Amino acid sequence: MNSEILIAITGGIAAYKTCDLVRNLVKLGFPVRVIMTHNATQFIHKNTFEALTNKPVFVNEYDSIMAHIEMKNLAKIFVIAPATANIIGKMANGIADDLVSSTYLACTVPVLVAPAMNPGMYANKAVQRNIQQLKEDGVIILEPVEGIVVCGDEGKGKMVDVEVIQKKIIELYETV
Numbered sequence: 257m258n259s260e261i262l263i264a265i266t267g268g269i270a271a272y273k274t275c276d277l278v279r280n281l282v283k284l285g286f287p288v289r290v291i292m293t294h295n296a297t298q299f300i301h302k303n304t305f306e307a308l309t310n311k312p313v314f315v316n317e318y319d320s321i322m323a324h325i326e327m328k329n330l331a332k333i334f335v336i337a338p339a340t341a342n343i344i345g346k347m348a349n350g351i352a353d354d355l356v357s358s359t360y361l362a363c364t365v366p367v368l369v370a371p372a373m374n375p376g377m378y379a380n381k382a383v384q385r386n387i388q389q390l391k392e393d394g395v396i397i398l399e400p401v402e403g404i405v406v407c408g409d410e411g412k413g414k415m416v417d418v419e420v421i422q423k424k425i426i427e428l429y430e431t432v
Contacts, residue, residue: 258365260287261425262331264356265305267295269406270338270372270415275300277337277418277425278308286429289330291315291323293343293356317355324358333428334363338372338415341383347395348386366428370398370421375411398424 261281265271281288290305290313302313314323328334336343336356343356347369352358360367369390377383378400391397398421403414415421 337370348389372415375413
C-alpha cells in the first residue's frame with residue numbers, strides 16, 4: 257500500500273499534456289494510478305489513461321465502494337494536473353463533492369498541484385486566495401507559466417511543462 261503516484265486530472269484543455277506525464281512516469285517504472293473528474297472526460301477519455309497505465313481509471317465516487325478511500329490508501333503522493341480553479345476552490349474550502357475532491361480531503365500524503373486556466377481566472381482574487389490557502393495547508397503548487405492560452409488570451413495560466421512536473425514528482429516520490 258501507499259506506493260503509487262496518484263494523478264488526478266480535472267477539466268481543462270491541459271489534460272492532454274497529462275498523457276505525456278503519465279506515459280513518461282510509467283516508462284521510467286513508476287507505479288501510476290489515475291483518477292479523473294467528470295469534466296476531465298470531456299477533454300480526454302479515461303480509456304487513454306487506462307491504456308497508458310494498464311489499470312482502471314475511476315471517475316465516479318461509486319466506481320468502487322469507497323473509491324476515495326481506496327485511492328488514498330494506494331497513494332504515496334497525490335498529483336493534480338491540470339488543476340482547475342474549480343478543484344482549487346473545492347480543496348481550499350474543504351468541499352468534497354466528487355472523487356478528486358473527496359480523495360484530496362482523505363489523503364495524508366504530499367499533494368502536488370499544477371494549476372492551468374485562463375489568465376484572468378488565475379489572477380482573480382478568489383483563485384489567488386484559494387491558492388494561498390492551499391500553500392498554507394502544505395500543498396505544493398507548481399505555478400503556471402506565461403503564454404497564450406487556447407482562447408487567445410495571454411498571461412500567466414498555462415500549466416507548467418510536463419518535465420517540471422515529472423521532476424518534482426520523482427523528487428517527492430524518492431524522499432517520502
